[in-house]
Amino acid sequence: MHWESADTVPQGPNQPCPSSTKSHVATTLLPAARQSLFDHAVGTDPPAERTGQRQRLSTEEATRWADSFDVLLSHKYGLAAFRAFLKTEFSEENLEFWLACEDFKKTRSAAKLASKAQRIFEEFIDVQAPREVNIDFQTRELTRRNMQEPSLSCFDQAQGKVHSLMEKDSYPRFLRSKIYTDLLSQTQRRLS
The missing domain is CATH 1.10.196.10 (Regulator of G-protein Signalling 4; domain 1)
Structure with missing residues (x-):
């Protein structure tokens, strides 16, 4: 996606x-x-x-x-x-991930929450994801654990790290x- x-x-x-x-x-x-x-x-x-x-x-x-x-x-x-x-x-994946998280936080359907979370994880967070963002191992693992019971805040730490990276670097x-x-x-x- x-x-x-x-x-x-x-x-x-x-x-x-x-x-x-x-x-x-x-x-x-x-x-x-x-x-x-x-x-x-x-x-x-x-x-x-x-x-x-x-x-x-x-x-x-x-x-x-x-x-x-x-x-x-x-x-x-x-x-x-x-x-x-x-x-x-060649670092637009950072912004695209941040925007995907912003959109994800607006999800009101419990039925869509898990599938949207999985798509974001597979596209941006998972190791060797097609548009993998640059986050540390601990944040990646915390996000992986959050995926066991996805909530609107499951990407908060990863999104915060990417926001900080863009703000300080790009x-x-x-x-x-x-x-x-x-x-x-x-x-x-x-x-x-």
Whole structure:
């Protein structure tokens, strides 16, 4: 099961990109995805796609992403920009896991809880999972034990570790990245 949005690179079910494909993705598809993000965010969509209802990203909003990691994650375009950045580092599984956990916590059906938990575990936590996140052995084992009786909090520790990793490692690099600086520049140019 994939937790990807429409702007992600297509893959077969549970198949990670081969490394040769990754380099191709980084050089050809990612700039296109980044441009698409810019087009939607700053309002340079082709006229046929424009609607009066679409919100545009302001420079003030994009600047606020630097206030905190959680501000970035709570903004639709911030999340999309961060996802595009993580793809360039081949670490988007961290964000996808975090988002899957956020979605999982909204599960209200007891019947769906166990199956959703199992899918997340198999995709992100299990050793040799197709999109395995980088967590320590103790957290992995605690999560494995939590799977015996899944609850809405069974991934809390693993999700917290991944959030912390992204916040301390990827987020500062994102703020210095070309993706973020170009997006800020484009929002500023739109205003002038």
